[in-house]
Amino acid sequence: MKEVFAILEAHNLSRTPCRMEMIKVLQEANSAVSEQLIKEKLGNSFDRTTIYRTLKSFSSQDVIHSITLEGGEVRYALTPLKQRRINHDHIHFHCSGCNNVFCIPEPKIQMPELPSGFLAKNFDLLIEGLCKTCNT
Amino acid sequence: MKEVFAILEAHNLSRTPCRMEMIKVLQEANSAVSEQLIKEKLGNSFDRTTIYRTLKSFSSQDVIHSITLEGGEVRYALTPLKQRRINHDHIHFHCSGCNNVFCIPEPKIQMPELPSGFLAKNFDLLIEGLCKTCNT
C-alpha cells in the first residue's frame, strides 16, 4: 500500500480510490491485464470512462504501458520502476496456452538492418508461443 | 487483371466484384491499407459487412495479412506470393511521418533467447520510425 502511494506521488497523480485500486490490481497480476479484467476485479464499482481515463493517465505518465495483441485486444502492465522515463523497448510474450502476456525485459534485441533510408526509432516485438507453465 | 483472377483462383475464391476490386486496391497501394481506405477507394459501393467478410476470407486464405498498430488500428497488405502458405514472419515498418506501413521482407530476424521454459512459435515485429521519403 505504501508502494501504491509512492507510485502515485512519483508521477504526480492524486490519490483517488479508482487509481489506488487499479494499481493494486496491476500489481497483483503476474501478467498484463485487459481493461475488462480490471473492471471485473474492481467489481464494477467505477464507471467505464473513469477506468479508461485512468489508463490514459497512467500510460502518459509511464506508470503502465499497453500491449496491443494481434486482433486488437489491449493489455496493460505496470512499467518496472527502472524503465520508467527511459524506454519501453522490451519484448512481450503472448502464451497461446493460457492467454497471458508477459513482459520479457531481457535480452535487448538488436535492431535488424533496414533497407537504406529507413530510420528506426523504436520497436515492438510480440512473440507468440508457450510459456513456462504451458510448455509441457 | 489477369493476376487478380489468378490470385482468386489460386485460393479458391469466386470472382465477385467486391473481391476483384479489393485486390486491385491492395495491389495499387504501395503500403498496407486500412479498412476505411479500402472503403473509400471502393467508393462506398459495397456494404461494410461485405468488406469485413472479404478481409476475413482473404486473411484465412493467406491472400493478405493484417498488421495491428499500437493503438489498435489494423492495416492490410497483400502477402507476397512466395510467402503464401509458408510463413508470415516478416518485419513491418510504421512511418511516423507519412503514417504508411511497409512490409520489410528482409532480413529475417533471429529470435532472441527467452527465459528458460518459454517456447517461441512466431513473432511480430513492428518498427516505428521514418521511411526513406520522410527521413530527410
Added chain:
DNA sequence: ATACAAATGCAACAATGTTGCAAAATTACG
C-alpha cells in the same frame, strides 16, 4: 475550513467486430 483544480459519472456518439437471415450472384452440371 475553504477555494480551486482535478477526477468522476453519465450521456452520447463513432468505429469496429460479429452474427443471422433473406435476397442476389456465382459456379457446377446436365
Added chain:
DNA sequence: CGTAATTTTGCAACATTGTTGCATTTGTAT
C-alpha cells in the same frame, strides 16, 4: 445454355472499445 446448389451480399442488430462534453463530486493546497 439454363437450372439447381452453393456462396456471397446487404441489411439489421448488437457488443465492445475509443472518445468527448458537461455537471457534480472529490482531493489538495492554503
